[in-house]
Amino acid sequence: MCNPLDLAYRYQDIRASGSRDGTDHGEPRRSVHREAADPSVVLYRGRFYMFVSMSAGFWHSADLLRWEYRATSKLPALDYAPDVREIDGALHISASRKEANCPFFRSVDPLADDFVEVTPGTFPFWDPNLFQDDDGAVYLYWGCDNKTPLYGVRLSDTFERIGEPEPLIRADVAAHGWEQVGEDLAATPTRPEQDQLLALQGNPYIEGAWMTKHDGTYYLQYAAPATQLNTYADGYYTAPSPLGPFQYSLDSPFSSKPGGFITGAGHGSTFQDRHGNWWHASTMRISVNDDFERRIGIFPAGFDQDGVLFCNQNFADHPFVLPDGPFDPWTPPPWMLLSYKARTTASSAAPGHTPASAVDEDIRTWWAAGGRKPGESLTIDLGVSKTVHAVQVNLADHGLGDIAPPVPEGADWNPQFWRGIFPRHQPAETLVEVSQDGQRWTVVRDHRETDTDAPHAFIVLDAPLRARFVRVTGGRMPFDGVFAVSGVRVFGTGDGVAPRPVRARAGRVDGRTAHIEWDLATAATGYNIRYGRHPQKLYHSWLVYERTSLDLRSLNADAEYWVAVDAFGEGGIAPGETVPLM
CATH class of the missing domain: 2.60.120.260 (Galactose-binding domain-like)
Known part of the structure; x- marks a missing residue:
């Protein structure tokens, strides 16, 4: 397969007046474009189910490769960020409403369109994620704002809140470089993008919660800074219990794709296949016809021996082989x-x-x-x-x-x-x-x-x-x-040889930023910049073409980093030497 996923994305009809940030009202404009985002994927009774925004239905697959669309009129089509999780042996679906109470739906046979409303809901929320712990307790996480935090609360059997919602995590732009609002500095934002950046006023959206429990630790994943940006990514906090206290992971963001053919890898879901392999599905951006013109990508993922959550997004829009059994998530592209x-x-x-x-x-x-x-x-x-x-x-x-x-x-x-x-x-x-x-x-x-x-x-x-x-x-x-x-x-x-290896020259500009340079390599089509917090764990990457430098603005201020630049071409990949960011 090859990202972005080849789905029959549904067409949207968007009619608006004025600029995208709503500051003026000029001539009406209309955009008709495909859209899908915020993928929520679960394996249920041997089949994968994927719910995404603005689709008036869902997709299902037996193998993650071939997806079939199924329409339904029983779920609210215009509620953003539909969430699906298995609770007590049935699929439960909810979605976003900022001002009205959000309903919950249940299904044991989605292909039979058996969705029923189990409750009209008792409170509003945005970007929800349900999670059932091993003891049967059910929790809800939600939030989508550039001012308020992500919240969590335990739910009763009737999906009502037990106690008051607890604020769990907030943005920390001063320490988390990847949460900064802005494009790759080497790119020139379009006028609508400039309007969007101005409207955010430097405050990132913290959104798209997803909870995964692994080896007794709770991984609360979230997206930032904004879905319209190439830097849209997923990070995470960990805790010993479902409602915290949560500690930020300096290995964030674990899902990030700021370069290459299609960028963005935020607001997604982490799940396992029937072989125990981990995967991460997320939102990829186009955002030309409209801010919310987006696609879906799926990436190999996992947890290392130290409990670090990662995605392999090296060459993440190149082909990769879907395994029919356990596999190494760091397998390089075949072509x-x-x-x-x-x-x-x-x-x-x-x-x-x-x-x-x-x-x-x-x-x-x-x-x-x-x-x-x-x-x-x-x-x-x-x-x-x-x-x-x-x-x-x-x-x-x-x-x-x-x-x-x-x-x-x-x-x-x-x-x-x-x-x-x-x-x-x-x-x-x-x-x-x-x-x-x-x-x-x-x-x-x-x-x-x-x-x-x-x-x-x-x-x-x-x-x-x-x-x-x-x-x-x-x-x-x-x-x-x-x-x-x-x-x-x-x-x-191709019939040529692989490029010669290059060596990175890298230095810290400040706590959140590094400047990286390298020499041109003969026979290189481009370069994949890999970096991470340990010389053996370069879990982050940035694919570039026709460049020999990069200002990396996504670092965590309190972390050490190492970096390598791999030259690649038709003849293969030439891994670069790993050097420290000083």
Whole structure:
């Protein structure tokens, strides 16, 4: 599989006035785009169930690879951050309402749509997470604000509070660098992003609680600083009991993906498969058409011998193999990227959306065809023949707010926004071919005339092929819109050697910030900066292209760190020497 997950994400209809922070009211605007976020995943009776925001249903899977959508009208579709946990042998679902009481629902057979409301609720909450301890006691954790803390409380058998909610954790920007509000300093925020950063006023959102118990310790996970940012991540506190006292982990954030093709890895859930392997699902951001334009990613995770919670997010948007048994979560990717900055040509192009945008390893830029008829195509020239194992085709939502029909039902989101969810999926069909000479083509996947909805199709070839050219042709598109591609990503092996190793030159700028430099490496496509609190535990990473320096702003002020820079290219990965951050 390859992140982001290829799900039939539901389309949203967002209508608003003025700027995104609500400070003025100009011409009305409309965005129609896919959205899914805040994944809550559980393994229940041998099947994985995943509930995500703004989906009017849920996904289920037997293997984490193939997911099937199931709609339901029995759960509130417009309540954000749905939470699902197994309580007393049944699934229980709740979601977010800031001002109204939040109901709880129960199901023993979700595929039969047997959801029933067990209580209308007795109090409001946002970003909930239910947790049942080994003794049967049930707790609720919640919070989503840049002023208030995360709360916890024990619940009765009827899901009423037992006692008053306890404030558990708050933001501490002075000590926790990753909680700082802001983008990677090497990037230039767009105007809407600048508006969002100004609206936050330096105060991060602390949100997305998730509780995991491991070896008698309670791990309270949370997200910060904001879902619209590339630095969106998950950290954690630990405690000897469900309601604390909680101690911050200096290994936070444990889930973080600020670089690469798609960024962000916050507000998620940590769960085990049937083999005992740990996984972490989280929110990945696009945030171009709208702040809440997001996707879902799943990453190998685990606990080390010292009880440190980690995710392997090295090359976290490259392919990885889903195991059919216990496995090493630090297994490297089987193939490397072959298509970065390859020559591209297209049948046509809309202004400002050139073919090169499909190979720049940035999901936030895309090529768009100049017209809406099926048959528009994009061709990637790898330069020379290479061994191709897989192709990922990532589609973009281009100008759909101008052509999509109105959603018949919706609701006010706040005084500035109205939103609705389109009731039906939309086909997103493509034809993918490869060629040695650009004349004779071999079909590797043809979704045309199949009504397939595959916005992030990941195509593993039945057998590797030698190819120089990859061509993607559009069939029917959502709302009969423009064929638009944010990334044609070709994976496999080149015939060259691996890059030479590089050595990091790293120093602490202040308690929360380090400056890292390295030299260019011959045959390197990019660099993966790994860092951590122990030279043998470089659990954090940041993937970059065409850079030889990085200002790392995500450090904890009271912790020591080590860092290594791995050069990577078509010939493989060259691990760098680990050096201390002085």
